Amino acid sequence: MSDRLLYLPLGGAGEIGMNCYVYGYGPAGRERYIVVDLGVTFPSMDGSPGVDLIFADVSWLEERKERIDAIFITHAHEDHVGAVGHLWPRLGAPIYARTFTAHLARLKFEEHGHDELMIKTVSAWPQQVECGPFKVGFLPVSHSIPESSALVIDSPAGRVIHTGDFKIDETPVVGEAFDRALWESVCKDGVKALVCDSTNVFTDTPGRSESEVVEPLTELMKDLKGMVAATTFASNIARVKSLAEAGTKAGRSVVLLGRAMRKMITAGIETGIISDFPKTISPEQAGDVPRENLLLLTTGSQGEYRAATAQLSRGKYLGLKMAEGDTVIFSSKTIPGNEMPVARILNNFSEMGVNCITGRNDIHVSGHANRPDLTTMHEVVKPQIVIPMHGEHRHLREHAALAETNGFKGVVAPNGVGIDLTGDTPKVTEYVETGRTYLDGKVQIGAMDGVVRDRIRMAQYGLVVATVIVEDDEPLGDCWCEVRGLPEIGLSRAPLVDVLEADINQFLNRAGKKTMRDDGKLEEDMRRILRKTTNDETGKKPEIQIVISRLSA
């Protein structure tokens, strides 16, 4: 059987989040694999209440564990690296990343007690990692976190460029600029496929450089009175640095608030990414500084409930408290889905008389390539085909259409669709079952296991628990009911529990021995009656938990 080059996304091609892509090379079914990124996505009360984190389901990979030669992490955003601690034991291969990313991955391994030696630090291109049939190099690219890299994936079937997340920024404030000449030289001998970030394909304007926010932030900071807090993604070290410098120029002492904020800046300093970060003071020291001379740099720009910004909006955080006339700057854009928690914070601050600066385009730029920049990327790489990734289905489809407009073949490959890239035409060859794994407390469960479905049902419909003791095939005493998440008083104005107990005991007292003897039948009948009575009384059809306790005579 001839060898083939396979591309198979398990996560990230159908959502923005939980990135996990597989490349394979070898005879069909016996390929050697490399994995690109092991990211998380975040749960919501809507679809995954109580869940802590969401990963791509890697069962398919786990079953082929012995054929995985390496895991590569493109950059240190949680949707790319967040699952390494949780999923690595199931995959077992060495992890390769550049210094900053490897540093943060090691912190995760430390938390989980995994062997940190399994994380290998790799230099930027032209270094290449040899792993099975592949040679992989890290090609620097600009994004909103340091040391983001595209991967140059060489196999006997040709070169693939996997962009990771990127923007085209020639003045990124911190870290490496987009080096067009280097990219062109890497791509000049022909690229089989460009696997490409699609996040901003619907944004028609050209992307803006990180350096463009420096001046407006400095101007803004000069004019503000009172205490100032500013929030952005902690991992956007360039932005945090610009904010800190703007504050310092305005005569403010800088305080880093929030675990991620301190972790990222520390990681940046320890790995040599930033050498000239302005001096910061601790929250305790801030107590001795007049409040109008303080700048708090806070986590939680997306409205995260426990982050520093949200805590400040609800009162004190580490002894610091915003007051009337103070200002909070959101140097960020609200990610779709986070509008409500962010609005809650803005309203909390409004009630305090704190001014919030939000939605200002001049103090935030996106970290992803806009539509015209995607075209630039297509033209720099000039691949045989473009495979959009890092997007919902609509982004992938739009990006593939853009590629076609630009004169390249565009292929939509959502999660679970394997593409054979070997020949001149890409072919869909596999449909792999994919899905989501939930981290629920400390346990990994499948999204379709029914656990979360049961939780959603209890949240929507409430629960009735009914207990009956059966002795000699007769009810011993009365059955009793408890309700949770249901109105206490129903339409008949009597307590719901009383009405339920009256109905169920009437049934039990008349039920024949045949019914009482049969757990299945008894449970089914009781369930039906309890559901009907609850519906009559409240208009709701609850979940029912029947407990039948049999005493042997």
Next chain:
Amino acid sequence: MSDRLLYLPLGGAGEIGMNCYVYGYGPAGRERYIVVDLGVTFPSMDGSPGVDLIFADVSWLEERKERIDAIFITHAHEDHVGAVGHLWPRLGAPIYARTFTAHLARLKFEEHGHDELMIKTVSAWPQQVECGPFKVGFLPVSHSIPESSALVIDSPAGRVIHTGDFKIDETPVVGEAFDRALWESVCKDGVKALVCDSTNVFTDTPGRSESEVVEPLTELMKDLKGMVAATTFASNIARVKSLAEAGTKAGRSVVLLGRAMRKMITAGIETGIISDFPKTISPEQAGDVPRENLLLLTTGSQGEYRAATAQLSRGKYLGLKMAEGDTVIFSSKTIPGNEMPVARILNNFSEMGVNCITGRNDIHVSGHANRPDLTTMHEVVKPQIVIPMHGEHRHLREHAALAETNGFKGVVAPNGVGIDLTGDTPKVTEYVETGRTYLDGKVQIGAMDGVVRDRIRMAQYGLVVATVIVEDDEPLGDCWCEVRGLPEIGLSRAPLVDVLEADINQFLNRAGKKTMRDDGKLEEDMRRILRKTTNDETGKKPEIQIVISRLSA
């Protein structure tokens, strides 16, 4: 005691939704009241899972029921009229509205079996309704639904203008244009307070007229191939008509899909609001029309799961099915909080190969006054004070600041804050306990009753039910456990239920008679053990339901 004029918002001043405002006149504590609007807001899985609708808590009004002289409804949007059927029995006063609004309110009364004669149709200004110390007139204003009206509220203490929802539109396609001369004449003798819509206070550009979308929609419709669906708010009859006309001009037969779409157009025709709506065909008739000659006008522009648009995105709706190359037009803007359900629909259509047109500014205009239009309103009315309403706290605060900038006194009065408008300076005189009432199935419950809190807890933490039978202060047989919404297998790799039962039975077998005799103590101990074991096994602290069944010997 001297008479006073009181303004008291119970809903709508602190959120965009569930509008309910009270005006009172008379000696403090013995005022006569009128109510403006009885609206709903919509629940979310996040904060109110399983809830059907949310109203302002009208307990304060209910306690003063005999002093309510009238209820006025400014327009027929659900956040203004949606609760009339549910709350009217608790308030009992006659309801006044203009023809179209009254028609829709009567449909709600019909559903609830209330006396439709309690809904009185009022003509536009200069008609005034005399009710206790008040005289109230409906002053037409443009908005995104026909016959929207501001209220001119006269009392012995002066005239108040309550704008309701509005925009300043001199060419609104359907219904009344904003008549500046009329407004100026009504306000020329002095207005005590302008109680004013704040929705778009953060939008700096001047508002655009409904008529501006007609041409772009017509142009767009001409170019499309295949079947076309277009969605907008059904109540925006002007928009629905513009869409239908654009489709008709492009040679398409128009089908109204979704209950609200048919209800609104029927109401528009029956009340004489629209006389020249293009001919429509039924979904059945559509089967005989070539699909490229169809325009479906569908409900569900906000991603509502059961609405026509969402159903089409998941497959068939009334025999109609979108296919590759078809187009869905969103003539709408996604309301914050609805991004995820709308994205789900867009992705479903993307998977079908259906093109979606969204986010185009030229085919949608807002129904609310933007910041410059609010300034226009301030200047037309020239009130002694501006009281912002219809907004979250941040909107109210920003609007009050805008009023000050415009030279008027601005007062922020959130829900529950009563303002005495009698003298020259408004005074905060009351803090009334306000809140939300949930319609849960068919039952009204308080948001703080704990019912929904219990549901949220079950959704986040799962539930353990443990049953023990006690005879003669000793456990009779083993206690057994059931779990819902918890991982089946814990960290020890054994079924969670087995581990729970082992631990709890070990405890029960060692527990002394003193513990076994005391329900409170026994329950507390069992709860603690079950929670700890679940937490050790899964990292989750579940809700616990203990059932103790005592047999008398």
